[in-house]
Amino acid sequence: MSLEDASLDIVPGELLAVVGENGAGKSSLMNVLYGLYHPDAGTFLMDGKPVRLKSPRDAIARGIGMVHQHFMLVPTLTVAENVVLGREPTKRGLLDLDRACDEVAATAKRFGFQLDPRARVDTLTVGSQQKVEIVKALHRGAQVLILDEPTAVLTPQESDELAQVMRGLVQQGRTVVLISHKLKEVLGVADRVAVMRRGRTVAEVRASETTVSALASLMVGEGSRGAALTGVPVTAGPSGSDTVAAGAGTASTRSDEGTAPSGPIVLDAKDLRAKGDNGRPALQGVSLTVHAGEIVGIAGVDGNGQRELAEVLTGLRALDGGEGTLLGGPLADLTPARAKARGVGHVPEDRLARAVVKAMSVEENVALGRHRQPPFARGPWVDFKGRRERTNQLLTTYDVRPPDPTMALQAMSGGNQQKVVVARELDADPKLLVVVQPTRGLDIGAVAQVHARLREAKARGAGVVMVSLDLEEVLALSDRVYVLYEGRVTGHFPRKDLDERELGRRMLGAESDHG
Amino acid sequence: MGERTRQVLPSVLSVLLALAVCWLTIALTRDADTATKAYLQMLWGGVGNWPAYLEGGNANSVLRPLGESAMKAALLTLTGLSVAVAFKVGLFNIGAQGQMIWGALAAALVGAHVSLPAVLHVPLALLAAAAAGAVWSSIAGLLKLKRGVHEVISTIMLNWVAVSLVDNWLVIGPLRAVAQGHQSSITGTAEILSTAQLPRLLGDSSRLNLGFPLALVAALAVWVWLGRTRSGYETRAVGLTPEAARAAGIPTLWRAGGAMALAGALAGLAGAVLVLGTEGRYPGTLGAPYGFDGIAIALIGNNHPLGAAVSAAVFGILRAGGTRMQLLGVHKSFPELIQGFALLFVAGRMVWLALLNRRRAQRAAVEVPRA
Numbered sequence: 001m002s003l004e005d006a007s008l009d010i011v012p013g014e015l016l017a018v019v020g021e022n023g024a025g026k027s028s029l030m031n032v033l034y035g036l037y038h039p040d041a042g043t044f045l046m047d048g049k050p051v052r053l054k055s056p057r058d059a060i061a062r063g064i065g066m067v068h069q070h071f072m073l074v075p076t077l078t079v080a081e082n083v084v085l086g087r088e089p090t091k092r093g094l095l096d097l098d099r100a101c102d103e104v105a106a107t108a109k110r111f112g113f114q115l116d117p118r119a120r121v122d123t124l125t126v127g128s129q130q131k132v133e134i135v136k137a138l139h140r141g142a143q144v145l146i147l148d149e150p151t152a153v154l155t156p157q158e159s160d161e162l163a164q165v166m167r168g169l170v171q172q173g174r175t176v177v178l179i180s181h182k183l184k185e186v187l188g189v190a191d192r193v194a195v196m197r198r199g200r201t202v203a204e205v206r207a208s209e210t211t212v213s214a215l216a217s218l219m220v221g222e223g224s225r226g227a228a229l230t231g232v233p234v235t236a237g238p239s240g241s242d243t244v245a246a247g248a249g250t251a252s253t254r255s256d257e258g259t260a261p262s263g264p265i266v267l268d269a270k271d272l273r274a275k276g277d278n279g280r281p282a283l284q285g286v287s288l289t290v291h292a293g294e295i296v297g298i299a300g301v302d303g304n305g306q307r308e309l310a311e312v313l314t315g316l317r318a319l320d321g322g323e324g325t326l327l328g329g330p331l332a333d334l335t336p337a338r339a340k341a342r343g344v345g346h347v348p349e350d351r352l353a354r355a356v357v358k359a360m361s362v363e364e365n366v367a368l369g370r371h372r373q374p375p376f377a378r379g380p381w382v383d384f385k386g387r388r389e390r391t392n393q394l395l396t397t398y399d400v401r402p403p404d405p406t407m408a409l410q411a412m413s414g415g416n417q418q419k420v421v422v423a424r425e426l427d428a429d430p431k432l433l434v435v436v437q438p439t440r441g442l443d444i445g446a447v448a449q450v451h452a453r454l455r456e457a458k459a460r461g462a463g464v465v466m467v468s469l470d471l472e473e474v475l476a477l478s479d480r481v482y483v484l485y486e487g488r489v490t491g492h493f494p495r496k497d498l499d500e501r502e503l504g505r506r507m508l509g510a511e512s513d514h515g
Numbered sequence: 516m517g518e519r520t521r522q523v524l525p526s527v528l529s530v531l532l533a534l535a536v537c538w539l540t541i542a543l544t545r546d547a548d549t550a551t552k553a554y555l556q557m558l559w560g561g562v563g564n565w566p567a568y569l570e571g572g573n574a575n576s577v578l579r580p581l582g583e584s585a586m587k588a589a590l591l592t593l594t595g596l597s598v599a600v601a602f603k604v605g606l607f608n609i610g611a612q613g614q615m616i617w618g619a620l621a622a623a624l625v626g627a628h629v630s631l632p633a634v635l636h637v638p639l640a641l642l643a644a645a646a647a648g649a650v651w652s653s654i655a656g657l658l659k660l661k662r663g664v665h666e667v668i669s670t671i672m673l674n675w676v677a678v679s680l681v682d683n684w685l686v687i688g689p690l691r692a693v694a695q696g697h698q699s700s701i702t703g704t705a706e707i708l709s710t711a712q713l714p715r716l717l718g719d720s721s722r723l724n725l726g727f728p729l730a731l732v733a734a735l736a737v738w739v740w741l742g743r744t745r746s747g748y749e750t751r752a753v754g755l756t757p758e759a760a761r762a763a764g765i766p767t768l769w770r771a772g773g774a775m776a777l778a779g780a781l782a783g784l785a786g787a788v789l790v791l792g793t794e795g796r797y798p799g800t801l802g803a804p805y806g807f808d809g810i811a812i813a814l815i816g817n818n819h820p821l822g823a824a825v826s827a828a829v830f831g832i833l834r835a836g837g838t839r840m841q842l843l844g845v846h847k848s849f850p851e852l853i854q855g856f857a858l859l860f861v862a863g864r865m866v867w868l869a870l871l872n873r874r875r876a877q878r879a880a881v882e883v884p885r886a
Contacts, residue, residue, distance in 0.1 A: 316762055337764030348762060357756040368752065369763035377745050384743075408518075 003028045003039070004199035010144060010177060015170045017178045017186040017207070020196030020219055024443075026179045029196065030146050033177075034066045035059040065137025066146040069153075071129050075122035079115055080104040083136045107139045112168055126302060127158035134165065144175045151185060155301055156471060156504040163189045181219075181444070182472075183212045195219055219444070263292030266432045266463035267313065269324030269331060274308050274317050282308040284487040285322065290432065290463040295454060297478030298467040301507050305487035306467040307349060310436045313465060314346045315339035327431055340369060345430030345457075347421055349437045349467070351414070355421045358410035362400075363391040365409045366424050390427075398423040399449065415446035422453055433457050436467040451477060471500060483507055522817050525867035530815065530829060533856035537849055545845070553845040560836025575720050580835060582721030586793060588831025589730035593785035594809025595816060595823035596730075596737055601652075601666075601778040602818040603741060604754040604771040606659065610670025611782040612806025613677035614651045618644035618783025620681050622790045623797035624690070626707030636710040637725070641787050648783020649776040651677065656775030660768050666775075674806070682800045692796070702799030713792040726788035733781060734824035741820065750774050782806060811858040830854050 003025045010016055020026045031037040032044070035053035044051050046062060053059050056066070073082050080101040089099045101117040108115045113131050121129060130150060137145055147166070151159040166176050166189055180186050186193060187207050195203040195218040203218050267290040276282030282305045290296050298306050311317035313326065315334035324331035327342040339346075348354040356365045367376040367387050375386030388405055395403040400412075400419045409417060418438070425433065435454065439447040454477060458464050468474050474481055475498060483491035483506040491506035493499075534554075541550035559565075561584050563577030594611045601608035622644040631639060655673055658664035692705035713725040741747040752760040753770040761767050785805055790797060812830065816822030830850065837850035860867075 314762070335764070336762055337766070340764045346762065353756065353758050354762045355759060357752050357759050359755050360752070364748070367748075368759065371748055371763075372745055380744050380746065382743050382745060382748055 003032070005042075006196065006199060006201045008033075008194055008201055009204070010175060011192070012143075012175050013170060013173050014191040015166055015176045015178065015189060017180060017190035017193045018196060019179075019181055019183060019186055019193060019215060024196040024219070025199040026196050027148060028199070029201075030066070030148060030177070030179060033059070033144075033146060034064060060140050060142070063141055063143035064146065065140060065142025065144070067130065067133040067137060067148065067150060069149045071133055073121050073129060073132060075120075077121060078117065079119050079121060079124075079132050079135075080117035082121055082132055083107070083117075083139050085136075087140070104135065104139065108135050111135070111138055111165075111172065113165070125158075126153045127155070127161065130154070130162070131165070134169075138169075138174075142174070144177065145169065146177045146179070148179045149181075150178070151180065151182060153302055153469065155507050156500060157508065159185065183215050183219075187212060187215070216444070263294065263461065263463070265325075266290050266292050267324065267326050267465070269313075269322065269326075271322035272309070272312060272319060272324065272331075273321035274312050275320050276305075276308055281320070282487050283312065283320075283322075286484070286487065286489055287322075288482055288489065290465055292431070292463050293458055293461050294479040295458050295464040295466055295477050297474035297481040298465060298484060299471060299474045299481055299503055299507060300467075300469075300484035302469050304484045304507075306484055307436065308487075309484070310346075310348070310434050310465070310467050313339075313432070313434050314344055314348075340428075343429075343431035345425035345428055345433040345462075347418075347425055347433070347435040347438050349440070351417060351421060356409050356417060358408070358417075360409060361406050362395070362409050362412070362420060363387050363405040365420055366391045366394060366405075366427075368424070370424070370428055394420075394423040394427055398453075415442045418442055418450065419446065422450055426453055426457055429460070430457070430462050433462050433464045434467075435464065437469060438466065439468075439470070439473060471503060474503075475500060521868060522819065523822070524871070525864040526815050526817055526822065526826065526861055528867055529860035529863075530826075530853075530857045532860050533853045536856050537853050540852075541845055541849070549843055549845070553840045553843045553849075556839040556842055557833060557836040557850065560839030561832030561834075562836070578717055578721040578723070582717065582723035583835040584828075584832040585723050585727040586831075587835050588828045589726040589788055589792075590785050590803075590805045591808055591812045591827035591831055592730040592734055592824045593781050593788065594805050595812030595827050596734055596809075596820055597648075597778045597782040597785070597806075598809045598813035599816065599818040599820060599823045600737060600774050600781065602754070602813060603750055604774040605757070606656075606666045606771065606775055606778075608652065608655075608670055608775070608778045608782075609667055609810065610652060610655055610673050610806070611778070611785070611809040612804055613670070613674035614648035614779040614782035615786040615789075615806045616677040616681050616801050617647040617651045617786065619786030619790045619794075619801055620685065620690075620704070620797050621647035621783065622711075622787035623704045623707060626711030626791055627705040627796065629711075630708070631710060633710040633712075633714075636708070637713065637791065640707075640711050640791055641729075641784060644783040644787030644790075645780035646783070648779040648781070648786065650779070652779025652782070653772065653776045656772045659775075660772055681797075686797050686799065690797075704797040706796050707791060711791055712795070713788065722793065724792045726792040729784070729788065730827075731824060733784065734820045737777075737781075737820040746770070746773075782809070785809075808854070811854050815854075815857050815861050817861075817864075 006025060006029050008018070008029060018026050018029065028037060032039050035056045035058045044053070051062065053062070074085070077085070080097065083104045084100045089096045089103065091099070104117040108117070113135055115128065115131055115135060121132060124132070134145065150162055154162060166178065169176055178186065178190060187210070190207045193205050193207050193210065193215060194201055195205070195215060197219060267288070269289070270287045272283050272286040273281065274283040286305065286309060288296070298309065300306050308317055312319060312331070315336040315338055319332055326334065326339075327344065329338070329342055352358055357368065370376055371382070375383055375390050377383050378386070391405040392403070394400070395405065398419045400416050400423070409420065412420070422438070438454065439450050442450065454464055454466065466474070466477060479495050481491070481493045481498060481503065482489050483503060485507060491503065493503070538550050538554060541553055560580055563580045565577060568574065568577045594615060597611045597614065598608050622640045625640040625643040626636070629636065629639065651673060652670070655666050655669040658669050659666045686703050690704050692703065715721070716723045716725065741751060749760065749765045750770045750773070752763070752765060753767045757767055789805070812827050813823050816824070816826040833850040833853060838847045840849055841847050
């Protein structure tokens with residue numbers, strides 16, 4: 001049950017933000033509004049009249065548009081082709097592309113977007129692709145525009161621009177519904193904020209009359225979080241220290257420890273080159289060092305070589321050039337098995353494809369990768385008893401719910417799946433831990449826990465390489481940050497020189513002055 | 516619904532539904548009485564006429580049919596396992612037939628041309644058959660893993676290559692038995708030596724031989740291997756999520772290749788059981804498509820090694836008993852028809868589960884009042 005007695009009033013011409021933890025029901029509620037889900041009970045009124053939306057087609061016909069978190073664009077088509085898809089203008093039965101371009105250009109202009117209707121979508125930046133999605137919805141006559149976590153993939157500059165776009169739409173009389181869990185951002189742009197918790201709408205407040213910490217305590221519910229985190233040393237969280245302070249009950253600003261890396265070098269890589277899945281160069285000469293006992297953040301806009309870098313470091317992708325030493329062995333002939341043997345832990349980005357076998361049980365997943373050694377195996381045999389004991393231990397320590405080792409992993413929520421992965425990797429006591437987007441899609445509680453665990457690994461002397469698209473996360477955890485842009489390092493900042501704006505500039509390819 | 520129920524129930528329902536459909540077919544074309552009697556004949560033919568035995572006490576009326584069923588079940592179990600094992604790494608082995616042909620030939624040659632005491636001769640012949648099947652399936656495995664050739668295409672083609680090479684050339688040409696003395700017009704390879712024959716377990720009253728326990732042991736071994744050993748675990752992980760298996764340091768190519776080789780070995784063993792147990796030599800043409808039946812057996816058994824053994828037992832019984840339906844003028848191919856329908860229905864496994872879930876949901880909806 002993801003929605004339970006949720007109510008929402010959307011007032012025309014305002015910017016309404018819907019906030020809540022993951023699994024609070026934000027997306028479910030929006031999917032009901034968009035006709036994707038059908039409510040079991042309850043009413044849906046538009047302009048005072050009850051409405052039944054059978055499908056997104058119905059919703060679109062009634063002027064509701066949605067911009068999904070994952071864009072629904074055809075990368076090889078042009079902007080105009082994408083926008084008119086499904087309602088293409090025709091001339092004598094043939095597609096009239098010129099008219100499509102004119103129409104799209106007109107719509108874009110009316111709402112103040114700068115878009116070339118003839119540009120191919122896969123050549124655009126993520127921020128521009130998002131604009132294409134918004135224009136697509138507007139072009140179909142959306143009066144109410146729902147944006148699902150729109151800033152998750154954007155740089156700070158692009159996020160600012162999006163905020164202006166949203167305000168502009170409201171000024172032109174459109175209604176915008178913004179789903180987010182970045183509270184600071186929400187308060188900067190919204191008129192009104194609806195808070196969801198466990199499938200219910202628990203509060204609706206005016207943005208001008210509330211604060212980040214007030215919203216955060218509404219989101220997590222008074223007192224409930226403390227119990228859930230018993231025994232976990234929570235020191236920081238996901239979206240800025242404000243949120244964390246409220247969500248976890250313990251405030252901590254960025255630590256000022258670890259000014260200079262001091263531990264032995266666990267990774268020393270020079271001029272790494274590797275091809276991406278599409279065969280194009282993804283890493284074009286990346287050099288980096290990682291010491292034991294530090295967290296090195298890798299910042300960058302999605303698709304600038306971070307994933308490939310993580311794959312090289314874990315033996316999943318072959319090097320095309322460059323050299324390096326990783327935990328006392330060469331980087332060139334690394335395989336996943338060798339990386340594991342040397343002590344590399346890996347929390348990959350795409351959990352379901354890479355980190356777990358979702359159809360297997362939790363305990364089988366805890367064993368994955370360590371299944372040949374005790375306590376998971378005895379000789380050629382699976383050690384059922386040892387595996388069960390260790391799994392139970394980890395499920396308790398890492399507060400995985402439900403703590404059932406025999407449950408199929410796919411039956412668990414994403415946050416708990418991720419806890420299982422993190423538990424497994426840290427339990428192996430890695431010397432180098434490579435984590436990619438470790439908290440994507442997790443709720444505040446789970447995020448805080450994962451962050452605490454990463455700090456714990458660091459304290460135990462592991463070198464941690466953390467790739468994240470969430471700049472807040474990079475800033476909150478890293479001792480040093482490398483910025484990647486188009487497969488090159490465009491910035492290298494020790495902790496004391498970290499500056500969000502400067503990072504953002506480098507992420508967009510601005511030249512580096514130092515590092 | 517428990518996980519085990521979810522796995523087993525659709526298969527059971529599919530077989531029952533297939534039985535019902537075929538009963539209805541006979542009832543509509545003849546009459547209900549004939550249909551029921553024909554089904555009874557099929558049952559007595561498969562498991563033995565127990566009422567008659569209990570009355571008259573003739574053990575042969577039970578042992579003979581059971582032996583026939585067990586013989587068929589053994590072959591179906593082995594080919595079913597072959598398909599199921601390949602499925603575990605995500606490969607669809609359509610080539611059990613071809614692998615079985617090579618296994619049968621290898622067993623026939625070792626059985627006829629090697630002189631050994633029985634305790635060594637039988638294992639050697641079995642080993643040769645397993646190796647021959649494994650080599651044949653590994654061709655498809657290597658093509659898939661090294662060159663990306665789809666295994667469905669390659670195994671189907673390799674079936675025809677096997678038929679052409681063995682049935683259409685070797686056993687009527689170079690490997691054809693030389694006629695001796697009073698024997699004339701021998702087809703196929705030379706008769707195997709008595710030391711290579713699979714021992715009969717019940718003497719002359721039944722054709723039940725070592726092949727049946729062998730198949731059961733194979734099913735148990737595959738089950739234990741998949742569920743309880745490290746390499747079996749790795750094999751399942753490779754089949755379910757290959758990328759995660761690779762990232763976990765599992766040698767995915769070796770596991771996939773190994774499973775494909777094992778699949779061939781099992782099909783090859785089926786060929787050996789056929790030759791060493793009943794045929795006595797590689798006949799002019801292998802005929803019976805047990806390799807293809809293996810696909811149905813594996814799917815009806817939900818690709819579970821023990822499931823395959825159970826479904827092989829069920830269809831072994833039906834097929835051994837099916838011939839008796841002719842006593843009532845019902846065509847003996849009905850067991851195959853039942854198997855075909857069961858396969859068709861089990862392909863809708865998801866539909867079964869959805870139907871069962873909906874019933875439960877409806878019941879729940881009645882019980883829980885809505886706001």
